[in-house]
Amino acid sequence: GLLLLTACKGDTGEQGPQGPPGEPGEPGQPPGTGLEPEPFGLVGRVMEPSLAPVPSGSVYLVPATDVEELAATPIDLFLSPEATAILEIDEPIEDLLDANADDYAQAAVDADGVYRFETLPEGRHFVVWMPSFDDDQRLPGGDSSRTAFESDSLIGMQMDIRVSSRPSASATYVGSSTCMVCHGLHSTTRTAHNVGLQVPGVRSILQDVEPWPDFDEGLAAFDAGTTLYFYDCDSAAPDPAKCAVDVAAPAVAVAFTLDLRRDPGLPLGAIGAYYVEMVDGTTERYDVVLTYGGALGKQQYLTRRSNPDGSFSYFVLPLQYNYQGDFTNAWRDYRSDLWYDFDANALQQPGDVESFDNNCAGCHFTGYQLDGSDAQGWSAAATVAADGAFDYDGDGKPELINTGCEACHGPGSEHLEQRPQGSNIVSPGLLTPGRQAAICGSCHSRPIGIGGGTRGLPLSADNEMPRVGIRRAEFAQNHTSRVSGAPEDFFASGDVKAHYQQYSDHLRSKHYRNGTRLTTCTGCHDPHANPDDVAAMDSSGNPNALCTTCHSPEANPELYPLPEHVADVTGVNGHASLEDFFGPFICTDCHMVPTAKSGASVPALLDSLGGPPSVQYFWNDIAGHRMTVTRWEGGQPDQPIAFTNECGQCHAELLPNTPTP
Template identity: 35%
Template sequence: MIIKKHVSIIIGFLFFSSLLLACGGSVDLSDSVSENERSQSAGLYGTVTDNAGAAIESATVILIPADDINTARLDIADFSPDATDDEPLEDLVNDTTKSYQTTTTDVNGDYSFASVTEDSYFIYVKPADTDTSHLPGGSLCRISRQLTNTGLNFDIEISTNPSAAATYVGSSTCLTCHSDKTTIYKTGHFNSLHVPASDSDMQDVSAFDDFNDALDKFNGTTTVYFYDYDSTRGFDKYKTAETSSGTVSFRIRLLKTGDTYQMEFTNVKNASDPNNGIVYDVDLAYGGAVYKQRYLTRLAVSHAVLPLQYQQEGSESNSPRTRKVWRDYHGSYWYNETTQLFTTPANSKSFDNNCAGCHFTGYSLGGDSTNGYAATAVSDTDGTYDFDADGDLDEINTGCEVCHGPGSEHVASGGATVALGLLTPERESIVCGQCHSRPKGALGTDVPDNADGDMMRPGNSRSYFLENHTNGTQYDTSSSDLYTDVDQSSKSHHQQYTDFIRSSLYKNNEQLVTCSNCHNMHGTDNFRSLTATTSDDALCTDCHPDKTTVTEHTEDKLGTSTDMGAVCIDCHMNKIAKTGAGRQGNGSYWENDVTSHLFSVARKTTSIVAGQTVSDSLMSIPYTNSCTSACHDSDLSDD
């Protein structure tokens, strides 16, 4: 059960500078009480202002009974813009069959309910239909509160919204004033694209010990062989190894010339290939913070992902092909098995139109499949790389304005910026969720851009996103990226939101949780910028104080204790999905490297059933992962 104590957004906690992200915290309910001179003996009253301090006129304050939240688990098959159960608060507000207690703010932003029916409510603010400068939700919409008809006094804060004319200015401009947020330099978001071995002024990879490990391989002697082509597989149609094996089609030698990292391609099957020996510069390292790294090179119009994926936890001795040091990443885009000639990826396969949207700040896509696609990002003097070759560095990583909206109006006059913690929880979550899920975008690629080639600005609803930023048929992941267990657990990476919105944390009667309850987007010293530690269960027990003793909890649920020091996430956040090599589990079993965000316990029978063959593809569960050697060492086939 989610406890009301852990408050993501409360007045007093969130009266921050307008570029601050919502963070977790414990705040007493009395912190929301206004100290203004108004009073009344019954009902509920207060003042609605925005995060710039302006009073909000003609806004509707709505009391949503907590028991009206539809807590039924979402089914991926039902995802659509027309769904009526995937936005916990807004679906109820938009339901014309519902009749709630409401009142409207006056010119001073004041509101008043003469009386209230005593119950538990989420207090929601809906700006006037003509007010495009503010966003719905408010500082009291995430925690259900037991209201009494005694003249309670609660002020509410809502978020401003940049106008459609606002433009991007780059994170270095934001951080000039908000210098206390430069901890963000150490996050994966600011380091997803990197000039090899070179930090920009807004990058710091010191938190990732193995970030640049692959670069040591660019020594002129490391060669990766691509062999035993299999057309039936996905992106890794070739096996790879640092020693020649099987039927080799081509090989890549890793070298460094001066400060430039390079890959030399050799056609083993056809030495007469006119492109035999071609060398591509590695202009950008793509990833490195989360178990793998890929590499980009600039072609005529677009950038392309070179066909090698380095996996920090991989080993050449691992037998599953997906768990070695190197993995083929679309080698078939670079080598034609029919002609036995090197080629380059089709325009439709460029990084620009398939990937960049979920990494760039101020992203926009131009071009077409005939002439090539060209992505652009906001120029920034402290940017990472001149992506569009116009002479200016660009912010090609996930910067401040991806979450807070374009900042030109805020910079010019202290104007509007999106305060995520003041949005409805579903609107905050979709900011992260647009890229931590797997829909097909409006242009048919994995980038959730709209028909104009732009990413969604923060502050929009989930239904808006599904309507305008998908292709209208695939609203999230396909079945191939899910396991077949009853929970449909995610198999592939960047599907945390896909999991999360199907959990009870997203839809419940007490506290509507968002990503920022657990992750501080500006960075912390904790793993994955968590708001608290997991090794002592502090992150979990802040909201679940009745579960502070894990041994008692497991004895209650399972009839057995956990004397080996298990913590909450060992069972409730198994590493079920995969992005890199993963790691050895128990015996011939493997565990993966991306944490499930369903928060349910993966049962033994969901992955291990009588007669099933042990394989690399089985879902990792506590009975087959690294916990097994300590605790779960009984017969794995037992129920």
């Protein structure tokens, strides 16, 4: 007979050396070239940032005149979430496409990502790509959706359009350090978004406070052993400051004191190294676990307490350090009514609903999560990262408790794992302007959420922050019980009074809805760079360089030099020569007056004419973003305006404290 021998598979051997490189292949055709032109129309490719073709969707030409007509109707900030969700005027591109897509010139995108218009309608148009109904991998817009193009300038041309991809609902957060493996340790580490929450006196590798040399100035008072006296209190005051505060004992009765202390027996970074003692005859000690702010005008201090389930909730202590303003003492009260019962004259602790976790953390954390309830306490967490600033939830792992890459680009796991590179991540600059502005607007509009105890975070019923790239309609419907600030958060003029409302201003500005260029937040603010660093790189010598990129005779011949503009709008020809005496006009001195207050008011005009008494006018510390000029209408101004600083330097005699002749 035959003897059959069978072989068994052995262990895999070691990998051999890498072989020599193969012969180079034929060069491929570069994307965006080689398309046969349309002599009376427009052609181009639609592609992702990776240059991978987008094989579906349609390109629309949205008439600039329709956007201009849309802008004629003011946006009502005080509509209900339901009414806001069906509003047809607040998203200048997509609202028009919702209503008129069938009537607009359009071209389908083929399997190679190519679109063609054989002819073009007359006039100016925004060129916008919209995904097909079943495309859940990309978001509407494109890099040509912000500027209106004259049809004559497009005829016979090739316009390639880059559009944003997006991660799926199952994508997870990987942390900024992972992003920087490819993208580098760049200047986002020097932005206020990235340094807002810190362990007192300690930085993570992702936090660079060099642009703010006074960042830890408030902590110096702890090192020195300072006592703050709280007195002359009014718990019903509308301002967050309920008491006057001084570093010297006042001549009147004191409600309580705060002793700011540094424990020299503990190293920096240890919980308890900084603490406060609140004293009113009894004493309560609170460890300062995190500093909150320090880059923009003020710094506050967070303590934490344990919940019944062993988790932690964090609370803002009742003190605030102001870096600017009219004061001899930089400290002010912040919500002492949560920490002191003014009726019973006794110390108390804030209720669980007042925690930082469900009121604030979602607008700072990357990969925010929230658990808990008003009854049991709220506990937040952020994305775990080796270079995170702090172990916030106490599980032994540091977390990204500041605004990192994925807060604006979406969770990055699929972007990291899948190919081609550049896919499965949101590129905000390639979205429709409404969607990009809504990324910032979810926190910079003073909304009240649905989940999390219905507080000042736009949380859904499932306690989730808005996903990056959604429309304002979805934001309003699914994440808010109040879409924007309350009426009392605005002056009668419409200018903002309370902070965190830059988006509410921007929506009402001509920059957001016009027939020329649809500007978003990043049109002026670089989210990847410190503004001082950007200014330092500007060698033009023009203090208005950002504004005059668009608003200048060179960029737009219909406009005129700034001195002539000032003379024209004021009706005084002599104003055109004022630059010779006072230096250059600054656009923002009139168009972005700081009307909202977060930290402290800043002295503006001191009007001593007609006194005594003299009148000290103030600006606040958060600039308005409507870009309008609120005029002086006579009488005593009830808000910061340009007249009580710039104009009033020469025209103080017009103000009401001057005696009538």
